[in-house]
Amino acid sequence: MSLPERLFFVDTTLREGEQFASARFTTAQRIAIAEMLDAFGVEYIELTSPAASPQSARDLATIARRGLRARILTHIRCHMADARLAVEHGAQGANLLFATSEPLRTVSHGRSLSEILAEAKRVICYLRDHDIEVRFSCEDSFRTDLADLIRIYRAVETMGVQRVGLADTVGIATPRQVYDVVRAVRNEVQCDIEFHGHNDSGCAIANTFSAYEAGATHLDVTVLGIGERNGIASLSGMIARIASIDPSRVQRYRLDLLPKIDETVATMLGIEIPFNQCITSPTAFHHKAGMHTKAVLSDPRSYEVLDPNLFGRQRTIAIAHRLVGWHAVAERARELGITLSEAQARAAAARIKALGDEHDLDGAMIDEILYSYAE
Ligand SMILES: CC(=O)SCCNC(=O)CCNC(=O)[C@H](O)C(C)(C)COP(=O)(O)OP(=O)(O)OC[C@H]1O[C@@H](n2cnc3c(N)ncnc32)[C@H](O)[C@@H]1OP(=O)(O)O
Ligand SMILES: O=C(O)CCC(=O)C(=O)O
Ligand SMILES: [Zn+2]
Structure with a gap:
């Protein structure tokens, strides 16, 4: 089986991972995690919004100044105040999101699709004027009407985003559904596509892989798969998934660092590496x-x-x-x-x-x- 050439890992341990129940990384731990991931070779490291807390804002600035090879992204609401903070704190990229599904639109922010697009235009133009790489994601993409998704992605592409994001926010999607929806979006936009998949029904790795097969270029992962509720696809899981098919696709990464990365983050969280963690669990081999x-x-x-x-x-x-x-x-x-x-x-x-x-x-x-x- 031949796999697509374009593959970028967006490691979001320092954003989605911070939403894990027992996570509260100190500045030193955030820096250590960013440096380990950079040494491993992930292309992007996503950090918590600078709007989240004063320390989160300071740590974004500190890590962005560190001269890592990985691009430093911050995950922010599609909101001018958050966008200004992202620029002021030196983020190289902004991962914007807006909930677009019916169930979330009502309770999360109450905006219509037209209002979402009007706000997106202001924020995207501002960020692009400041030379920030921009991704726009429809939160809860898999409970969003496909026609609405495509309307939004086509619109934000014309506004100048580098990529669009699809998020299985509640872990409801199946691998086949992910393939079909990502494929449909692939046919409508020229820009890169990011995928973010939760593990509520046990499909995070399978769904992220399906998105990659269907044309997603940027795959969201966290160390050990940590995140809100029971998390998202893990870095070691995605490496295992891809390496078992074509090791050449992942040979550019420092694969030998994976056990140390998983172990270090598990210790910071006060947990064991789960017995079923790909590659790094004590019993994996x-x-x-x-x-x-x-x-x-x-x-x-x-x-x-x-x-x-x-x-x-x-x-x-x-x-x-x-x-x-x-x-x-x-x-x-x-x-x-x-x-x-x-x-x-x-x-x-x-x-x-x-x-x-x-x-x-x-x-x-x-x-x-x-x-x-x-x-
Ligand atoms: C699926 C995910 O994981 S998405 C990422 C989740 N990450 C986070 O929530 C980061 C941590 N969050 C925080 O620190 C806080 O929630 C903050 C700083 C972002 C906002 O805090 P508060 O201003 O106190 O608002 P609160 O969190 O209670 O409510 C969310 C607000 O954002 C608005 N909002 C929600 N989603 C979006 C969005 N995608 N774009 C713009 N605005 C949004 C809501 O309408 C609400 O606005 P309101 O204050 O006018 O009612
Ligand atoms: O911004 C994104 O694409 C993902 C946000 C998120 O964490 C989610 O929807 O689960
Ligand atoms: Zn998530």
Whole structure:
């Protein structure tokens, strides 16, 4: 499968990620996160609006002055006061949004589509006059009428935005729907397209990937997928999704930094890396069941679509449990310098299984059983 060439990550750990329940990054932590993401190679780092709090405004200015390779964006309402703050605090780009769906339009801001477009024109012209890269996003795009979406995107493109954004704000969209809507927008505008997908129904990575396949160029991610409620697509998840199809698409990034980035942010948040996190979870390259370990010992590609070495990780093979197979037992014996016949390895595996039915096992217990064959 060939994937589109144009791919930019917009990491929004310092905006969407700050909306995660336990996030309250200090200035030093914000700088550390921005520097790690920059070293990794994300193209954009999105920061909380300078309107949010005095420290958020100061930190935007500090990070924007830091001379990072990544472009520093701030996420603001389509509002002149917020736009002025973005300019005053040195943002290189402004990610504007306005809710356009029926359910949100009423309760979020109460504007009609025409009023949204009138406000957008003032704000976009002001930002473009100040040489700010502008993206305009329709919040809750997937509960917005497609004709309304297209009307707005065509209009803001003529106002001079560099890209339009589609947001699955409530995590309701399916991968096929994302593909169809992004494709429809792709056919209507020339500018770049950004996608932002929430994980409420478990489709954030799949939806973000579908958007990429359909022509989205800019993909929103956060470290560990943190964000409002249960978050959005994770950086490591999107890297895994793309690398498993075509590693050359992500070879320009410092993939070996991913474990450290996830670990550092998890520590800042006071959480563990989730067990099901792609690439960086402690068990992401851990093999247990006998049928798996037998095959992996012969050729890791049997049960690994990603090479752990690419990410500075190592595979682990567990044998201290009742699902063990004799091949893995024989391999452990070889590591210990013990030569077992097939019959002995099978007998040792049977012994481990019987003990595993009775209680938890650990590596030392297994080695003791294996040494008993060496005597
Ligand atoms: C789906 C998302 O994650 S969107 C991003 C969410 N991010 C944030 O909310 C950033 C943190 N937010 C904040 O610090 C505050 O909400 C602020 C500073 C932005 C605004 O605070 P307040 O002025 O106290 O307003 P409050 O948050 O209660 O209400 C939102 C206001 O923004 C207006 N508004 C909402 N969306 C938009 C929009 N896209 N563009 C312009 N105005 C908007 C509402 O009409 C309301 O205006 P009002 O004060 O005239 O009634
Ligand atoms: O600005 C955007 O495109 C996304 C805003 C957001 O966080 C959302 O809609 O969930
Ligand atoms: Zn969001």
